[in-house]
Amino acid sequence: MYETIPADELKTVGRKSPRVDAYEKLTGHAPYVSDMVVSGMLYAAVKQSPHARARIRSIDTSRARELPGVRAVVTGAELDYRVGLYVVDKGILARDEVRHFGEAVAAVAADTLMIAQQAVRLIEVDYELLDPVLHPLKALEKDAPLVHPRLGDYSYMEAAFTPVPGTNIANHTKIRKGDVEKAFAEAEWIIERQYTNPSVQHVPMETHVAIVRWQPNDEVTIWSSAQSPFTLRNLFCTAMKLPHRNVRVIVPYVGGGFGGKAGIGIEPLVAVLSRLSGGRAVKLTASREQEFSLLPCRSQLTYRIKTGVSADGRITGQHMTMYWDSGAYADYAVNVTRASAYSAAGPYEIPNAWVDAYTIYTNKPFGTAYRGFGHVEFHWGIERHMDLVAKVIGMDPVEFRRRNTLKAGCRSLTGELIRENTGSVDKCLDAVCASINYGSLTKQEKERQKRTGMKIGKGVACFHKAPAMPPFTATAVILKMNEDGTVTANLALTDYGQGSYTAIGQIIAERLGFAVEKVKVAFDCDTDREPYDWQTVASKGLILSGNAAILAAEDLLARAYDVASQALRCNQIDLAHDGEKIYVKHHPESAVTFRQMAVGFAYPNGNGIGGPLIGVGRYIAQGLSHLDKATGQGNPALDWTYGAHGMIVEVNEKTGEYNILKVGSAFDVGKVVNPDSVRGQAIGGMMQGLGTAVCEGYIYDEAGHLLNPSFTDNKIPTSVDMPLEIECMVVETAQIDGPYGARGVGEHPMIGVAAALGNCLQQATEAEITHMPMRFEDVWRAIQKREPVDNWITKSPYGSCKSSPQVQGHHPELGC
Amino acid sequence: MRKIRLRINGDLYERDVRESKTLLHFLREDVGLTGTKEGCGAGECGACTVFMNGETVNSCLVLAVEADGADLQTIEGETAEDGSLSAVQQAFARHHAVQCGFCTPGMIMTVKDLLQRKPKPTREEVIHGIESNFCRCTGYQQIVEAVLDVTGQLPDSEKEGLKYV
C-alpha cells in the first residue's frame, strides 16, 4: 500500500504530531484496569507454590472457607481446564503437581483484599517434594524427569510446531539450507562458540490486572491490562467452551506490556472465582513479586554457533543450535523458538545453514513473548560471535560484517529473496560507524583516557527482525464520520504506550486530507465493538493496521463521493475534496460539506440519501507461507526491519567497571510516520536492552527457588544508567506494502544492544564475554581470563547491578 | 479506625481510616484519586510519588494516619482550574516524554520537586533528580529533554531529535 508521494507533499505523515493520549496520561485521568472498581466487586488473592517441583498430596481450604467475607475458594482439583496458546499444556491452577516456584495452586475471592490475603494464608497444602529439572541441557538428558509426562496427549498447532513426546522438548524447529558439511570441509577457518543469557522480566510499570464478571447466564465481561483482546477472548472461549458471543473483553489504557501481556494470563482464574461467587465481579492485581514468579518471563537461551569462513572473510556455512528454556509451560516460547530459528544468523547471508532450535521444559517460571521475541537473546550470541570470528581471522569486525550482510539478491535462511526495497543493513551500519567515529579515537577521547585512566572501546552490532505471526494474520479498522465532519477510528490493536494510535491517526488524516485534529483514534478496545485484530505483538501493528486504516479512509471517501455525486449531480471523476467539503473541480463553488453528508444528506425538501458515513478497511498479510517442517524453507516475513547500534564504552581494566559514553542507533524504518514516536521507541528500547545487558536476570538456588523477585534484587535501569550521549538515526528504504512505505520498529531498538556493549568491552580489553548480563564482576573475570561463573542457578547468590556510572560531564566535553 | 483531616489539592477531606492503610491506598481507594499509581508498593519505583507538606514522598511508604493534618498535592492538582496543562505537563507532551503513562504522574511530581529546589537544573542534575522514578518505556531521554526545555535550557542541537541518514 505504499503510495509514491514525495515526502514534501505529505501533510501529516512524517511530521511532528502530539501523542493522542498525552492529556489523559499527563493529568492522571487515563483509566487503567488497576484504577477500576466495578459495583459489587470482590478481590482475589493467590496461593503460590514455594517449590519448583512437587506432588500436591492434598489441599486443606476449610479454614479459609470459614473466614467471614470469603466468597469463593478454588483449587486445581476442581478445575478440569487446559489453556494454551500454541501447546495446550497449562491448567488454570496446578493440578496434582506444581511445575515451578510461584505457580498458582489455589485462589480466593473475598470482600476485601486483606480478607482474601488472610484466607490464602489459611490454606494448607501438603506437598511431596520432587527433584526439579532446572537447566535446559540437563532436561535433555535421557533420565531427566519429565516436566510434562503427558505431552503426547496435548493438542497443539500442528502447522507450526513439533513437540517430542517422552522428552522435555516442547518444540523442535529445523532450518536446512545448502550443504553445511561441504562448506565446513572447504572453509579456511571453523570457529565454534557458545553464548548464554538468563531469563529476565518485562517489568511493565502496571502489573498484570484483570476484573472478570461471569454472570450466571454465562455472559462474561473481562476488563484486562492485556495487549491482545481478541486472542485473549479466543483462548478463553476455547478453554471454557463458551461461544465467543458470550464473552466481551475490554482493554482500557495499559501501563506497559512489552510482550508479557500478549496472550492469556490471570483472566481464566479470575473468571472461575467470579463464577463461584455467583457472578460477582472479581479483581486480581498481581503484586510486583508475582510479576516475577506467577506471571511469565523471557526465556533463557543457550546458543551454539559453528561458523565456516573462507580465506576472504565470507561466511560459507553455519551450524546453529538453540536451547530455549521455556520453563514449565510452552506459552509463546515455542514460537520464539520458531521465529528465532528462521532469523538465527542475523542480517547476514549464509549460503549453507543448519539450525536446530529446541524449546525445552524445565521447572521454572515460564517464558513468553518479550520485546524482540527471541531476537535480543540470539543476537547477543550472533553479534558477539561476529566479533569473535573477526578476531580469529584477523579482520576488523565491521569489515567482516560488511562482507557478509544481506543485500539485494541474497537469500535468507528460509530461502526468501532479499530485494532493494527490503531495506539496507549496510546503510544502518555505515550510519552508526560514523556516529561513533568507529575505528579510531578522537583527540578528546584520547585525553579522556589519560584523565580517567580508563580504556575506551568502540563496537557495533547489527540486527534484523520480521514479525513472528501466522502467515494469514489479519486486522480491520472502522472509520466513522461524526455529525460535525470529524472522524473516529475503531480498531482492536491496543496502544499500551508504543504510540500506534498517534501514527494511525496521522495515516488516516493523510489519506483523508484532513487536519490531524479532526481524527480521533478511540481508546478502550472492546471486542463487542471493535473489529477483529489478531494480536498487538511482533511490530506488525503499523503495517497491518496502518494499511487497514488507509483502506478504511478510502472506503469512507468512496461513500462520501457517492453521496456528493448525487447531491451535486455530477460524475465522481469530476469531484475533488479538501478537509471540509467535496466539490466539482471545474466549478469549485458547487460543493457539499462532509458535515452535510456525515449522517446522511438531506435535500432542501427533506428527502434524504446516503446515511451515516462509515468506512471499513480490512487487511491481511500477503504472500506469506508456513515453513516446511523438514527444511524450514518458506516465506514467513511480513517485512524485515534492519538496524545497527554503535557504542562507545570506557572500561577500568583493573576493576571491570565501565561507563557507556555513547550509543548511536540506526534503523531502516521504511518511512517515519511520527519522528518523536520513532525516537521514543528507539531510546526506550535501547535502554531496555541495556538493562538486560548490564544487570537484569533471574537468579535461582539449586532447588529452583527464585531468589530475586523484586526491584531491590533485580534492578532495572534508572535515569543515571543512561549513556552520556544517545543518537537516533533512521534510513528510509520504503516498504512496498507498508503504509506510506513504513515498517515496524517497536521491538528492534532493544535487539543487539547487549552485543554492542560486549564488543566494546572486547575491543577495549580483549575480554571475551559470552554470557550476558555483563556485570562489573563478570567483566573483571573476563579481563582476568577466568572462567565465567554461572551464578544464575547458584548456591550463593551474589552479583549486583551496575552501580550508577559517574556522569562526568555532558558530551560536548567528550566532543563526540 | 481513626479519623483524619487533611487537605488534598486544596480540598479538605475528613475520613475514618484503618491505621494500617497506606497513604497511596487511601488516595486511590478512599478518596478516588487514582492518578497516583502503584508500581511496587515497596518504595522502589516512585510511581506513587505525591507532595506532602511541600516535599515529595513515596505514598506507598506513608500511612494515611501519618498524613493527618497534612497538605497534599497529587497529579490531579497539577492542571489549572480550567483544565489546562501546567508548564511541566506541556513540556512532557511536546517531547513525547509519555508512553504508557503509568510512571508519568509520579514522574511529574518528582520533576516539580526538582524544579522547586533547583529552578535551572543542569542535565546531570535532572538525571540525578529523577533517579528515584522508574520509567520502563521512554528510556528517560525525552523526559530529561522535557525538563530542560521547561527551564529554557535545551540546546538547539537537541531540538530536532531524530536524524535522517
Ligand code: FES
Ligand atoms: S509504589 Fe511506591 S515506590 Fe513503587
Ligand code: FES
Ligand atoms: S511511560 Fe511507561 S513507564 Fe514511563
